[in-house]
Amino acid sequence: MHNGLMIEVADLVKDYASYRALHNLTFTVRRGEIVGLLGRNGAGKSSTMRILSCFMPATSGQARVAGYDVFSQADEVRRRIGYMPENNPLYHDMRVREYLKYRARLKGLSRRQSRGRVDAVMEQCSLTEVSRKLIGHLSKGYKQRVGLADALVHDPELIILDEPTIGLDPNQIRIVRSLIKSLAEQHTVLLSTHILPEVEMTCTRVLIMEQGQILADDTPENLQNHMNPEGQVRAEIAGPYEQLSQWLADWPSIAGYELVPGEGEYFLVSLTPKPGMDIRAEVFGYCQANGWMLRELSRARFSLEDIFVQVTGPKREEEY
Amino acid sequence: MQGFLTLVRREIGGYFNSFTGYVVLAVVLLLIGLSFAEIVSALNGQPSSLPVTQLYYQTYYFWLILLLASPVITMRSFALEKDLGTFETLMTAPVSDRQVVGAKFIGALIFYVIIFQPLLICVLVLRYFGGAQGAFDYGLLASTGLGILLLGCLYMSMGVFASSLTRSQVTAAMISFAFGLSLFVLSFASATQTGETGTIREMLGVINLRDHMEAFAAGIIDTRAVILQLSLTAMFLFLTLRVVESRRWK
Numbered sequence: 001m002h003n004g005l006m007i008e009v010a011d012l013v014k015d016y017a018s019y020r021a022l023h024n025l026t027f028t029v030r031r032g033e034i035v036g037l038l039g040r041n042g043a044g045k046s047s048t049m050r051i052l053s054c055f056m057p058a059t060s061g062q063a064r065v066a067g068y069d070v071f072s073q074a075d076e077v078r079r080r081i082g083y084m085p086e087n088n089p090l091y092h093d094m095r096v097r098e099y100l101k102y103r104a105r106l107k108g109l110s111r112r113q114s115r116g117r118v119d120a121v122m123e124q125c126s127l128t129e130v131s132r133k134l135i136g137h138l139s140k141g142y143k144q145r146v147g148l149a150d151a152l153v154h155d156p157e158l159i160i161l162d163e164p165t166i167g168l169d170p171n172q173i174r175i176v177r178s179l180i181k182s183l184a185e186q187h188t189v190l191l192s193t194h195i196l197p198e199v200e201m202t203c204t205r206v207l208i209m210e211q212g213q214i215l216a217d218d219t220p221e222n223l224q225n226h227m228n229p230e231g232q233v234r235a236e237i238a239g240p241y242e243q244l245s246q247w248l249a250d251w252p253s254i255a256g257y258e259l260v261p262g263e264g265e266y267f268l269v270s271l272t273p274k275p276g277m278d279i280r281a282e283v284f285g286y287c288q289a290n291g292w293m294l295r296e297l298s299r300a301r302f303s304l305e306d307i308f309v310q311v312t313g314p315k316r317e318e319e320y
Numbered sequence: 321m322q323g324f325l326t327l328v329r330r331e332i333g334g335y336f337n338s339f340t341g342y343v344v345l346a347v348v349l350l351l352i353g354l355s356f357a358e359i360v361s362a363l364n365g366q367p368s369s370l371p372v373t374q375l376y377y378q379t380y381y382f383w384l385i386l387l388l389a390s391p392v393i394t395m396r397s398f399a400l401e402k403d404l405g406t407f408e409t410l411m412t413a414p415v416s417d418r419q420v421v422g423a424k425f426i427g428a429l430i431f432y433v434i435i436f437q438p439l440l441i442c443v444l445v446l447r448y449f450g451g452a453q454g455a456f457d458y459g460l461l462a463s464t465g466l467g468i469l470l471l472g473c474l475y476m477s478m479g480v481f482a483s484s485l486t487r488s489q490v491t492a493a494m495i496s497f498a499f500g501l502s503l504f505v506l507s508f509a510s511a512t513q514t515g516e517t518g519t520i521r522e523m524l525g526v527i528n529l530r531d532h533m534e535a536f537a538a539g540i541i542d543t544r545a546v547i548l549q550l551s552l553t554a555m556f557l558f559l560t561l562r563v564v565e566s567r568r569w570k
Contacts, residue, residue: 050408053412054412055408055411055412055567056567056568057568075414078412078413078414079414081412083408083409083412084409085405085408085409085412086405087405089404089405089406089407089408089409090404090406091334091404091406092404093334093337093338094333094337102326102329102330103409103413105322105323105326106323106326106327106330106413106414106415107413107414108322108323108414150409
């Protein structure tokens, strides 16, 4: 059919009256990926999504979805996209089932198809028990799922979600997240967020955006490794100081260590392993063999938060 | 086509899902009832040679309904979508801008036709009690209906346009009320501008909606009126389309 790319964006520029929101934005998304678009407010995430969903055109540049141009073949693109805008707008005066049916018909499904699809997405999003309720009376978590169901109802190839978990409580966030993850098998997903752990948990790839450009493009793990190639290991061990330092000094797997007295008879040990080594099991094994107490053993992980600050620059952060 | 019909259904459904739809229906029903009672009691006192339809349009109830109801009917069409944010989900569905504007207009127009249905009941009552006297010429009823429909087209398109300009329903209603009232008041301007000669007076005479409506009610279909109202409708719909498209070049 085509080259396996779901989204191809090249040199995309979007000018608003007073400023440029997108500066020659270029990226691609392959079929089946869950890509997280990460960036602070105003970084251009929503503009990108609005262009991809054919809500508004770009000033210049190219954008293709499933091989169709979003400017000249907007109808084809719209049929293939399920889009949930920011703040998940819904008609509050409609009932859940009625709304989904309306959306399905609007998206060109026949009466028969729409009946089947509406039932299917209500099942998928666990909406069956509220199908007759007014949308305006639903909790935010349910509303969010109605929005997702709407995005899914015509079984689109690409699902674009603008901040799908904003304003939800932790429980609801978990439900929505697992729902998004379950979509991965059949759909390509592009979601935006400024909540970093979300990307870590749901996405197979992260695009970090800042001022209308892509600053980083990688898997969450690679970004981790990139930021923190050694993966510092921390341990708290209670043992005789001499033996401990002797052991650490002679250990070939580590590039460096630090040993400082901690609480009581415990020592705080920081280890820098040689690249590509995971030494945590060995630390545990050695302590066990010597009968030392071990009460903490962890590998320092940079959160995406740190990565984000590092990539986008802490200076600009202070402006907020 | 399916998209268009789905949208029209949603529009009409929206009126009946909301409180405003029923309020408009109730108020219009009251006003129609009042006007009907007034005409009947007047005719009781003194028979008239004019057809009932024409008598009806000499009272100002019709204009009151038109001027008050049309802003309320149309205020939600785009303003509510923009306010809720559903404008975005709507415009990213596989339907064209043209279809959306058309559906908003047709939906409002159908609701407008619905609120005038009680008039038919009035006619039936008169027919039942008044016998088959002159007032019940079908041609006359048809031309009156056409007059109501044409004014409806004009005022609905005006209201939909006003609604597309803003995200506040109240503002939309005020704008369309201002438009509607000005257009109506111009009808009187032609009468007061007797001093003026030539073009201005002639022009004011052409846009005299009140005279037009009276002509329709008397059974006269004046092509000037038809063309004026249809072209104004087309203009407002075109302007609405431009406003809806404006998100593309903003």
